[in-house]
Amino acid sequence: MDDIASAFSQAVSLVLAADPAILEIVGLSFRVTLSAVVVACLIGLPLGALLAVKAFPGRTAVIVAINALMGLPPVVVGLFVYLMLSNAGPFGVLQLLYTPTAMIVAQSILVTPIVAGLARQVIADLHAEYDEQLRSMGVTATGAIPTLLWDGRHALATVALAGFGRAVAEVGAVLIVGGNIDHVTRVMTTAIALETSKGNLSLALGLGIILLFMSVLVNGAVMGLRATSGRVAHV
Amino acid sequence: MSDQLTPIRLHELVYSVDGRRLIDGLSFEMRAGSRTVIMGPNGAGKSLTLRLLQGLMEPDSGSITWGEPPKHTVGRQSVSLVFQRPVLLRRTVAANLRHAVAVCGMRGPARSERVEELLAMGGLEALRRTPARVLSAGEQQRLSLVRALAGRPRVLLLDEPTANLDPASTLAIERLVNGAHEGGAKIVFVTHDRDQAARLADDVVFMQDGRAVETGAADRFFSAPSSEEARAYLDGRLFVGGDG
Numbered sequence: 453m454d455d456i457a458s459a460f461s462q463a464v465s466l467v468l469a470a471d472p473a474i475l476e477i478v479g480l481s482f483r484v485t486l487s488a489v490v491v492a493c494l495i496g497l498p499l500g501a502l503l504a505v506k507a508f509p510g511r512t513a514v515i516v517a518i519n520a521l522m523g524l525p526p527v528v529v530g531l532f533v534y535l536m537l538s539n540a541g542p543f544g545v546l547q548l549l550y551t552p553t554a555m556i557v558a559q560s561i562l563v564t565p566i567v568a569g570l571a572r573q574v575i576a577d578l579h580a581e582y583d584e585q586l587r588s589m590g591v592t593a594t595g596a597i598p599t600l601l602w603d604g605r606h607a608l609a610t611v612a613l614a615g616f617g618r619a620v621a622e623v624g625a626v627l628i629v630g631g632n633i634d635h636v637t638r639v640m641t642t643a644i645a646l647e648t649s650k651g652n653l654s655l656a657l658g659l660g661i662i663l664l665f666m667s668v669l670v671n672g673a674v675m676g677l678r679a680t681s682g683r684v685a686h687v
Numbered sequence: 688m689s690d691q692l693t694p695i696r697l698h699e700l701v702y703s704v705d706g707r708r709l710i711d712g713l714s715f716e717m718r719a720g721s722r723t724v725i726m727g728p729n730g731a732g733k734s735l736t737l738r739l740l741q742g743l744m745e746p747d748s749g750s751i752t753w754g755e756p757p758k759h760t761v762g763r764q765s766v767s768l769v770f771q772r773p774v775l776l777r778r779t780v781a782a783n784l785r786h787a788v789a790v791c792g793m794r795g796p797a798r799s800e801r802v803e804e805l806l807a808m809g810g811l812e813a814l815r816r817t818p819a820r821v822l823s824a825g826e827q828q829r830l831s832l833v834r835a836l837a838g839r840p841r842v843l844l845l846d847e848p849t850a851n852l853d854p855a856s857t858l859a860i861e862r863l864v865n866g867a868h869e870g871g872a873k874i875v876f877v878t879h880d881r882d883q884a885a886r887l888a889d890d891v892v893f894m895q896d897g898r899a900v901e902t903g904a905a906d907r908f909f910s911a912p913s914s915e916e917a918r919a920y921l922d923g924r925l926f927v928g929g930d931g
Binding site: 581582584585587588589590591599603 | 741743762763764767768770774776777778786787790
């Protein structure tokens with residue numbers, strides 16, 4: 453128990469002292485995760501909206517597939533991206549394996565179905581409300597997508613935050629495709645796993661504290677946005 | 688201006704849901720330049736008729752033709768529909784109008800000018816930055832109506848736009864409707880309110896059970912309705928059927 457208390461005390465000191473090693477890891481974690489969420493939103497939001505408003509053959513199958521992919525195991529995604537980016541893979545020539553870009557690709561694949569699946573539901577609800585009005589104005593189903601995305605922006609922000617929460621806490625995929633290389637691809641989750649295995653509990657705990665803080669921050673932001681969204685639902 | 692899309696002819700329209708004919712061989716004609724009021728009891732098919740006219744629904748059979756020579760299709764923005772319950776975007780009053788004007792294809796200064804015209808038309812200048820959904824019911828319907836006028840439609844369809852509004856709001860809506868009519872728009876107005884129909888109507892179409900039971904000039908309709916159904920409706924009696 454004393455060891456845990458001591459490790460916790462050291463961890464707090466590291467965080468408060470803004471240890472450069474920790475800052476580097478936190479910075480890379482943010483860069484990778486935010487980039488992945490941006491990519492996932494750029495693909496997932498229009499895709500979710502399209503699935504919500506446009507009827508086409510195979511739409512139900514696509515929705516079922518996206519819903520199933522929302523629970524993708526990160527290690528499977530990591531393995532898939534590894535095979536694609538390894539020298540023997542189709543994209544091996546790009547030499548992206550063990551780079552932050554590979555980690556962004558893996559996290560984007562993990563988060564995109566979450567963003568698309570949740571966005572589809574948000575937009576479908578809004579579309580049910582707006583459909584007749586927009587059609588009476590001569591707006592086509594696909595033409596309605598920008599209007600629906602804009603008017604659903606508060607709810608969609610929580611969707612993006614949900615994707616961020618998933619990506620920032622993920623370890624399996626980034627470990628496989630990033631390799632947890634010091635100063636290159638080491639992010640919070642992979643560093644925690646490594647430092648714990650080395651017995652360096654203070655650094656692992658320090659990173660854990662930051663990760664928990666970020667998780668709380670993200671959840672707080674989600675709740676705050678939902679509350680704001682409720683207040684300004686009329687806007 | 689309205690001549691291009693009028694007369695509007697509905698010929699033997701049928702629309703069914705689960706085998707039940709909600710519109711059952713509906714035929715009538717609406718002439719150019721007049722304000723046509725569609726009246727009838729609940730379930731007569733009045734709102735459905737407007738949706739068929741607007742093209743939001745496709746009839747099972749029958750046809751709607753516009754103008755002379757008859758056209759079977761018209762540009763969506765030539766015909767505008769105001770719903771009983773306005774669906775406003777989650778934006779400010781001005782942003783709702785900007786959206787409608789943009790949908791009509793206006794850009795740049797023309798868009799801004801048209802938004803200002805519409806705000807003035809609806810008496811909504813002071814509310815331009817107010818979220819549309821916190822407006823009163825009357826203000827929301829005024830916004831909905833001027834939004835429908837954004838593209839200067841040649842036919843304006845109104846589905847009980849003053850239901851549940853107070854007299855002042857009703858008057859404001861009627862003034863806007865009359866203004867649109869004076870501007871050249873053909874008006875097709877659904878209402879249950881006999882007094883309102885008498886104020887607005889040049890022609891009346893009386894519907895029951897998905898059919899047009901009686902059509903004609905408003906004066907004659909209100910003074911001497913020719914059908915028993917219309918007489919019963921205007922007297923506030925329940926009409927059971929042809930044999931009743």
